[in-house]
Amino acid sequence: MQAATSFDAVVIGAGAGGCCAAARLAHAGLRTLLVEARDVLGGRASTEIIDGHKVNVGAIALEFDGVFEETFRTVGADLPIRMPKPANAFYLDRKVVDVGKGGWGLLLGGLTKQAARILDQFAQARTGSLPDGRLSTKDWLSGYTKNETVHAIFRNLCAAIFACNADELPARAFLTYFTAKGAFKKFGFHPDGTIGAWKALAGAVERNGEVWLDAPVERIEVADGAARAVVIRRDGESLRIPASIVISNAGPKATVALAGEAAFPADYLRRVREDLKPAANIVFNFASREPLIAAPGIVTFGKTRRLCNLANLTATCPEIAPSGWHQYVAYAVPVPALGDFDAEAETALAHQDLRDQFPGFDDKVKMLSVRVMRDDWPAQRSCAGYDLPRETGIEGLWCVGDAVKDYGNGGTQACAETAKLVVDAIVARRGQP
Numbered sequence: 028m029q030a031a032t033s034f035d036a037v038v039i040g041a042g043a044g045g046c047c048a049a050a051r052l053a054h055a056g057l058r059t060l061l062v063e064a065r066d067v068l069g070g071r072a073s074t075e076i077i078d079g080h081k082v083n084v085g086a087i088a089l090e091f092d093g094v095f096e097e098t099f100r101t102v103g104a105d106l107p108i109r110m111p112k113p114a115n116a117f118y119l120d121r122k123v124v125d126v127g128k129g130g131w132g133l134l135l136g137g138l139t140k141q142a143a144r145i146l147d148q149f150a151q152a153r154t155g156s157l158p159d160g161r162l163s164t165k166d167w168l169s170g171y172t173k174n175e176t177v178h179a180i181f182r183n184l185c186a187a188i189f190a191c192n193a194d195e196l197p198a199r200a201f202l203t204y205f206t207a208k209g210a211f212k213k214f215g216f217h218p219d220g221t222i223g224a225w226k227a228l229a230g231a232v233e234r235n236g237e238v239w240l241d242a243p244v245e246r247i248e249v250a251d252g253a254a255r256a257v258v259i260r261r262d263g264e265s266l267r268i269p270a271s272i273v274i275s276n277a278g279p280k281a282t283v284a285l286a287g288e289a290a291f292p293a294d295y296l297r298r299v300r301e302d303l304k305p306a307a308n309i310v311f312n313f314a315s316r317e318p319l320i321a322a323p324g325i326v327t328f329g330k331t332r333r334l335c336n337l338a339n340l341t342a343t344c345p346e347i348a349p350s351g352w353h354q355y356v357a358y359a360v361p362v363p364a365l366g367d368f369d370a371e372a373e374t375a376l377a378h379q380d381l382r383d384q385f386p387g388f389d390d391k392v393k394m395l396s397v398r399v400m401r402d403d404w405p406a407q408r409s410c411a412g413y414d415l416p417r418e419t420g421i422e423g424l425w426c427v428g429d430a431v432k433d434y435g436n437g438g439t440q441a442c443a444e445t446a447k448l449v450v451d452a453i454v455a456r457r458g459q460p
């Protein structure tokens with residue numbers, strides 16, 4: 028095993044959380060190694076080229092006005108995302124419904140007489156009065172209305188944002204997200220595909236460290252309850268990099284496998300085994316010569332079988348598709364999303380939804396990819412409301428990413444937040460005598 032250059036910190040995995048953490052560490056003055064098993068940055072929010080189209084694997088909507096954007100400002104990385112206007116709309120009975128500034132009130136007011144009671148719950152949530160964490164969003168909503176369209180919209184919001192069904196998401200997490208978090212009100216698409224964001228952060232890491240692709244971490248060495256080194260496979264050799272600060276973006280389960288169960292406290296192992304609930308979704312990327320929909324941002328559907336939302340990417344970022352093509356991504360969430368499901372049958376139901384929503388769908392579109400995100404490569408490594416701590420019980424070893432989110436948060440914003448919380452704690456500890 029080769030000896031290697033020295034770093035103050037090693038970040039395992041160049042997903043959203045890993046890139047944000049590594050860029051923050053490097054910016055804070057720690058010489059940082061960001062090491063990624065695959066040959067591309069971005070993990071589940073990367074971008075691939077298919078038939079000349081930039082196709083996003085996962086995240087498309089990157090939020091303004093939060094820790095995510097602040098990370099780029101802090102480390103001096105470009106984030107040239109473009110906001111569609113309106114960013115959000117609904118697609119009900121094949122019509123775009125833009126509720127604009129009227130928001131929830133305007134939407135629900137047109138659908139149910141119980142709108143005021145539901146809105147009152149949002150108002151109470153804003154003051155911190157939230158339902159018990161065991162009550163599902165569906166059961167909570169059923170206490171106020173039986174209206175099928177309202178239930179369909181709430182289901183599809185749960186699906187679009189949290190990658191789960193309304194009966195799988197705690198109402199507490201739903202209300203926390205919509206009253207205290209970003210709630211995807213202001214977001215943009217990246218003209219280079221989402222990978223453009225991670226390339227910019229990798230550039231920030233390289234100002235005070237290195238980024239290694241195609242370099243899987245094989246082992247995290249722990250002794251006397253503290254992280255000591257990581258062993259990395261690179262160019263056919265195993266390299267041992269001493270490190271007392273190790274941030275893992277691989278998810279808690281893979282992190283335990285890398286360090287070995289014996290290194291962790293029993294309670295942490297129990298939580299990794301029992302608490303994590305990976306959430307699944309099904310992603311259709313496609314393109315058409317004629318525009319399919321007028322809305323330039325993301326539309327959430329009403330009554331569907333599995334389809335939940337769709338983004339019109341070329342309306343704001345025409346450069347992601349070859350000239351003359353309109354490019355879209357549609358998402359569906361299986362039933363169940365937090366347990367086992369028949370991927371083929373669930374995909375077929377979602378495909379049927381697309382045909383219903385867009386007559387002539389099969390003739391009009393070129394399908395670029397259909398992907399089921401689940402298990403160890405899921406939509407969310409743990410559904411909102413079922414997160415693990417960022418601390419692992421091992422000194423110097425932390426987790427970032429979407430299994431260790433703050434309560435009720437989701438997506439890349441939540442991953443960026445995990446990175447900030449961990450790096451702030453590391454920097455504060457180093458500052459102590």
Ligand SMILES: Cc1cc2nc3c(=O)[nH]c(=O)nc-3n(C[C@H](O)[C@H](O)[C@H](O)COP(=O)(O)OP(=O)(O)OC[C@H]3O[C@@H](n4cnc5c(N)ncnc54)[C@H](O)[C@@H]3O)c2cc1C
Binds near residue numbers: 040068089281427442
């Ligand atoms: C279809 C879909 C749509 C989504 N849409 C949005 C959206 O519009 N907006 C939004 O904000 N969020 C969205 N999300 C969620 C968002 O993409 C994820 O929450 C986020 O990308 C997860 O990032 P992460 O930090 O957990 O890292 P991950 O993406 O899990 O990356 C972890 C990285 O670690 C690497 N790794 C693992 N093991 C090792 C090892 N041993 N050695 C080295 N490297 C290793 C992996 O290869 C990977 O690159 C979407 C997700 C999906 C699937």
